[in-house]
Amino acid sequence: MNMQSPSSTVQPPAPPRDLEEMRLPMVMMRDILLKTMFRKSVTLLSDLAEALCLPQHITQELLDISRQNRLIEATGTLNANSGGEMGFQLSDAGKSRALEALAQSEYYGAMPVPLDSYRDQIQRQSIRNIQITREDLTHAMGHLVLPPSLLSNLGPAVSSGRSVLMYGPPGNGKSSISNGIRDALGDRIYVPRAIEYAGQVITVYDPIVHNSAETERDDPGSLRRKRSFDTRYVRCERPAVITGGELTLDMLDLVYNPTARTYQAPLQFKSTGGIFIVDDLGRQAEPPQTLVNRWIVPLEENKDILALQSGEKFEVPFDTLVIFSTNFHPNEIFDQAALRRIFYKIRIDGPDQQDFLKIFAQVARKKRLSLNEDALVHLLNEKYPQIDNVYANYQPIFLIDQMIAICDFEGIPRQMTPELIDRAWENMFVREGEVIR
Incomplete structure (x- = not known):
């Protein structure tokens, strides 16, 4: 297998030379x-x-x-x-x-691409051909404050192109890390506008999912071929499909439009060559175990099975880095058989106090809010002991946005004070034992 760095060039699909090469x-x-x-x-x-x-x-x-x-x-x-x-x-x-x-x-x-032809292109641009280095991942995650040990665990997982489960308490950047992984891939692939199987056309390219990088066309004054790749494909950044609590099992099936009598590829097929992120696993209507069971064959055999309206089933390549993200402990939502099929399990914890202060300073600088020593001492010594000094990555931006909103409402200069810390803190938690009459 030829390994590629994220900056390397994927071999493009060559334009067909004649009708026979169309294979339609x-x-x-x-x-x-x-x-x-x-x-x-x-x-x-x-x-x-x-x-x-x-x-x-x-x-x-x-x-x-x-x-x-x-x-x-x-x-x-x-x-x-x-x-x-x-x-x-x-x-x-x-x-x-x-x-x-x-x-x-x-x-x-656009004339469709035969499924078998697309299989060949998938092999040329496989997500498993990419070699991510620590430098690539660090650069993509540069806007996040992460412990070095986390990158050490993430790197091999991403480079393998295999499934990843990220778990841990909410508000600590699991979604941001998933997006950073997508950014680390960096290179571009070729996505077919539509594919053909058994005389049926299935649309694949989706401008909501696929970020088109460039287009090509012939010289209108010449019959000679001017294109450098088959423009039945669109050159795109590697896709990243993100789903959350709205994900249902039927969203992983072919979508048939009975009026137009056409098919649309399911989400995981649109993410071929890229990342499929299942965020907030455990918040869907389907039980997490049921969702993971749907992925057993794709995760183990690198192929998926889709079905036409006629009931005919057929295999399609499964070339996707699947990232599951959950706030639940894996043992609460999966059995051991399901966990064995997820290759990497990475816990994402909240920051320690030192990293929390780095994030706080970073957010304050971005929001152009001057740090105040008395306010920070008050926050660390008076507020956080109330929650056993448990820090979370979302808290700095929450507190700073609250203070800015309060200052704007009161008509005072934007600032940071112990009093404003108290008012912001009140909105971050709901008191236990409150009686609602």
């Missing part, structure tokens, strides 16, 4: 061409090639085949504004076929 049924390609012309009203070769995400010479081949079948007609050379391109339009037979095809599936636009 000819009828499917022809119908997508007709549906795209019908829905988008495109008439020029260059515009159609861009809509289909194909090189112009392959688009021209599809047009020629459709013309031979009398589904498309040439309209003649257009004016200079079109670059002298030949115009095309659907014939009456072509319009009828487009409507029939749309009745079967509303999908049009």
